[in-house]
Amino acid sequence: MATRQDKREMSGTNFDGGFDALSCKDNNEEHPPYPPSNHGSQSNVWQVILAVLAVVLLIVDISLGAHYKILTDTHLTAEDVEQIRSEVTYLEDSYKNVTTTMQEAQKQLDSEMGSQTETNWELEHQNKRQTDYKAQMDKMKNDIASMRTDLSMIVGGCRHCPPGWILMNSVCYYFSFSESAGLKTWNKARDFCKMYGGDLAVIDSKDKENATVKILLNNEDLSKPLNGFWIGLRDSDQEGTWKWLNGTVLVEGYWNDGEPNDANDEDCAAVYAKENFFKAWNDFTCGATMKWICEKAPTSTS
Ligand SMILES: *[C@@H]1O[C@H](CO)[C@@H](O)[C@H](O)[C@H]1NC(C)=O
Ligand SMILES: *[C@@H]1O[C@H](CO)[C@@H](O)[C@H](O)[C@H]1NC(C)=O
Numbered sequence: 001m002a003t004r005q006d007k008r009e010m011s012g013t014n015f016d017g018g019f020d021a022l023s024c025k026d027n028n029e030e031h032p033p034y035p036p037s038n039h040g041s042q043s044n045v046w047q048v049i050l051a052v053l054a055v056v057l058l059i060v061d062i063s064l065g066a067h068y069k070i071l072t073d074t075h076l077t078a079e080d081v082e083q084i085r086s087e088v089t090y091l092e093d094s095y096k097n098v099t100t101t102m103q104e105a106q107k108q109l110d111s112e113m114g115s116q117t118e119t120n121w122e123l124e125h126q127n128k129r130q131t132d133y134k135a136q137m138d139k140m141k142n143d144i145a146s147m148r149t150d151l152s153m154i155v156g157g158c159r160h161c162p163p164g165w166i167l168m169n170s171v172c173y174y175f176s177f178s179e180s181a182g183l184k185t186w187n188k189a190r191d192f193c194k195m196y197g198g199d200l201a202v203i204d205s206k207d208k209e210n211a212t213v214k215i216l217l218n219n220e221d222l223s224k225p226l227n228g229f230w231i232g233l234r235d236s237d238q239e240g241t242w243k244w245l246n247g248t249v250l251v252e253g254y255w256n257d258g259e260p261n262d263a264n265d266e267d268c269a270a271v272y273a274k275e276n277f278f279k280a281w282n283d284f285t286c287g288a289t290m291k292w293i294c295e296k297a298p299t300s301t302s
């Protein structure tokens with residue numbers, strides 16, 4: 001719209017200016033631009049050049065005039081202007097929408113790539129599990145009876161955890177994050193938990209493992225060497241049979257690659273703030289000093 005108007009104005013200016021200049025030169029025969037006496041032949045050449053220029057200008061002016069007429073005939077009514085304006089607005093809207101859609105698509109792509117990684121981890125983990133699945137089945141059969149013990153359900157009342165403990169899925173947990181808590185051997189850590197009527201934490205499901213490691217990831221300074229946190233799992237009979245504190249045989253472990261390796265009599269298990277929580281465990285000598293995680297049932301008051 002603006003461009004067309006500009007063109008029209010420009011062509012108008014050229015038309016007037018060009019024609020005026022032309023007629024001015026043509027009618028000024030009595031005041032020739034150069035004295036004819038000294039430069040007779042040169043003056044003739046100039047006159048020819050001027051005449052040619054005049055013709056060229058005339059042709060240019062005529063064609064510009066014709067162009068101007070076409071533009072005038074194009075008939076731009078107020079509705080046309082309005083329509084063009086709304087088309088421009090529509091195009092701007094479309095552009096914004098496309099930009100927004102692209103940004104959203106990018107976000108979605110990013111988040112799907114994220115969950116894809118975790119899915120791959122899980123797949124890798126499951127493949128690894130499958131190889132010793134049969135052995136695990138035997139262990140599970142042996143322990144099926146002990147697996148069927150009563151779960152003490154808390155009926156009614158408020159559930160309380162000691163100060164500094166957190167309630168997660170109806171269980172109180174203690175993570176020895178603070179510097180002042182220091183480091184303890186597996187047995188000393190266990191004593192600490194028992195002092196509160198609890199014990200070292202049992203992480204016997206994927207969801208517990210996921211939640212535990214997420215808490216570690218959220219609270220540990222990941223730029224420093226990672227702390228290990230003792231859990232209630234040990235290799236009690238020196239035969240590589242890992243058992244939870246209550247005697248249940250380990251069914252599904254979340255060991256790091258190559259662990260447990262039982263190097264130097266490593267008979268106690270610790271969990272780390274590893275992003276791939278399926279590979280967050282390591283075995284250590286029980287006398288090593290580490291941080292630790294306790295669990296206990298909440299006390300209820302009614
Ligand atoms: C842009 O998106 C809005 C709402 O998302 C919608 O109402 C509008 O019609 C869209 N505009 C175009 C030009 O697609
Ligand atoms: C040991 O603890 C786990 C988790 O708390 C529980 O599922 C299991 O039944 C317990 N086994 C025994 C023998 O108490």
Ligand SMILES: *[C@@H]1O[C@H](CO)[C@@H](O)[C@H](O)[C@H]1NC(C)=O
Nearest residue numbers: 118119122206207210211214
């Ligand atoms: C781990 O827990 C988070 C929520 O904290 C959940 O979004 C994610 O799907 C869980 N991962 C697995 C493999 O269960």
